[in-house]
Amino acid sequence: MTGLGDDPFVTAVKPLVDAMGGEMLPPGQAGPDDVVLSWEGADVVAVRLPQLADSLDHILAALERKQGKPLAELDRKAKQEVVRTLEARGAFFVRHGVETVASALGVSRFTVYNYLNRENATKGD
Structure with missing residues (x-):
């Protein structure tokens, strides 16, 4: 700058x-x-402004800083909260968003989809 x-x-x-x-x-x-x-x-x-894919990486890095440790080291409840935050910020509209998030969390894509489905079920969607 x-x-x-x-x-x-x-x-x-x-x-x-x-x-x-x-x-x-x-x-x-x-x-x-x-x-x-x-x-x-x-x-x-x-x-x-960053490209969408770069934005997701930036959001993941910010969440990791906020948590104080790698996202893959979080417990299940904390990982679910991270997924809720990412969903609210539109992370899953980015191409390969689920794969990127799953990799950062150290879980499978299936697990990320389960977290998303569980959250949507509690909202009544």
Whole structure:
């Protein structure tokens, strides 16, 4: 992130962009798929959003940091909670999302589907 200085708007949105796995760059370097953020009528920063597959990896890494240990080392209940969180964040809409999550959790795809089905059954879906 060069050329953005200490702009308070940039400082304010940086944690959000980092949490999404995005990249901040000067507005003049924005590509057609980047999002340019403006404040008080001036373009301040451009945000390059990650590809969906990269987003899933970023979400898994964030969940692992939050848990304080590799996701594969969690107990069954904690793994089910991780799957609920991932479902709420759209992780299973990503191509190979179930396989990626199963690998991170150290379980089979079948187990991930069971966790999803169990959650949907308790919601009444």
